[in-house]
Amino acid sequence: MSNPPVPLPIVEVAESIFAAHLGAKTDVRVESVELSTQNTLGLACRAQSLILLHNTTQLSGLTELARQFPQVFVLGGGSNVVLPPEFSALVLKVEFKGIALADDLPDCWLVDVAAGEGWHEWVCHATQRGWRGLENLALIPGTVGAAPVQNIGAYGVELQDRIESVTAWNIPQGVLITLTRAECEFAYRDSIFKRAAQGTWLIVSVRFRLLKVWQPVLQYPDLQRHFRIGAADTAMPTARQVFDAVCAIRRAKLPDPAELGNAGSFFKNPVVTAAQHDALKLTEPTLVSYPQPDGSYKLAAGWLIDQCGWKGRRVGAVGMHARQALVLVNYGGAHAHEVLALARAVRSSVQERFGVELEMEPVAPAA
Incomplete structure (x- = not known):
């Protein structure tokens, strides 16, 4: 059985995600920190320079600050990195929070989600709200902001199929840019964000396009076996049932990073x-x-x-x-x-x- 969905606060005003006052005084604090608990492989790593980004007023000072370091590295949930024991880069950890229903259109919902939200928690929340289409991507570790970088995918669904646009801070240029799905140049486990030089992009938020006319994606053998697809008495599962099935299958096949680093x-x-x-x-x-x-x-x-x-x-x-x-x-x-x-x-x-x-x-x- 999967855990029940974790409710997240709904932010009805998207300004709290994007923010705003980019010309405001930058409030950043640089500190040295151990990152062994911040990467799912559990590798010991001492970052000499870490900034926790809690709001977008901090972004305006990053361009000048970044020039003082040999490299800049944006850290999400730490689920897709092999960190070195000593890290001289300026490490940026995004903590932006918030979920906003941007538009309720006849054919879809457009939902803005801040980059610092946990990916699985967002999928739980969307499923609970009846925003369908993400259930095949349940239980993938990491953050919402990291997901487009890798164009995450599982059980027949790729993130690019559910994205409307991505808003990101271009660190070298010092500007906030919204890229359409096409401009993100998504490919298999790839995107413009991943191909760019490290330290170019810091994703602030993702706008999802979730269709109201929904059909379960069940072509993967694990899901077909789980739901007995093809049997005479098989009924099409609900999005919540697909969510539960994906969680159960992943837990049976994959180790929990909290118990065994991976x-x-x-x-x-x-x-x-x-x-x-x-x-x-x-x-x-x-x-x-x-x-x-x-x-x-x-x-x-x-x-x-x-x-x-x-x-x-x-x-x-x-x-x-x-x-x-x-x-x-x-x-x-x-x-x-x-x-x-x-x-x-x-x-x-x-x-x-x-x-x-x-x-x-x-x-x-x-x-």
Whole structure:
């Protein structure tokens, strides 16, 4: 059973999200802090310079301040990063809060959500309010502001399908910009925010477009089995039932970062051409793959890693999880170099056996 939705305050005036007085006196406090509890891998990291951003009046001073540091790093929920033991960057942690129903249109709801809100908490809240369409993305760790960077996705739904626009502070230029979905240049686990130089964008809020005419997205095998899709007596589930099912499936397959440090899926599912796929299928009849609209195929990275013997294998303080080969875990006391060494070994194995290159999902900033 999943936990009941956590109610969040509704902010009916969106100004509290975007704010406003960008010319106001900047109130920032730079401090050194340990970030081991601020990243889900649980890696020890001492940040020499951290700023907690609680409101957008703090943004106006960031451009000048950023020039004094070798790099700038925006930290969300810490669920998609491999942090170094010592971090000389200016670390910005976004704490903006608020949810606003921006417009109630005949065909959809437009909802503004501040970047500092927890992603899963937002999905809980949307489901509770009857704003459907995000239920397949339940229980993904991280913050709302970090979600567009990675264009998060799960169980047949990608975030780009639910976004209207993203409002972000361009740190080098010192301006607040709203980008449409097209301008975000979303791709598989990618976006303009991820491709830009580190320290370029700080997402302030996300506007979601949630359609009123809703159908459950159930094509993934786990969900089809859960709801017995195809059986004669199967009724279409509600959004809340899909939400509960996704939570149950994820909890059964994935370790809780609070109990075992991890960053979720550590590698992207690689995409190959039809020719590559067909050649692999000849030598690997049980290859797990998914056809894509453009004729390419997405391969299951977890299956590739499992076939190379890494599932459940431990190397010192790190290893690949026993239930899900795609998840790299920290058994305690690991450092970034151990995580990255294991990642290189796994990638090398997959490349050698299948001729397929895996790409890390988490970002590994330089010290």
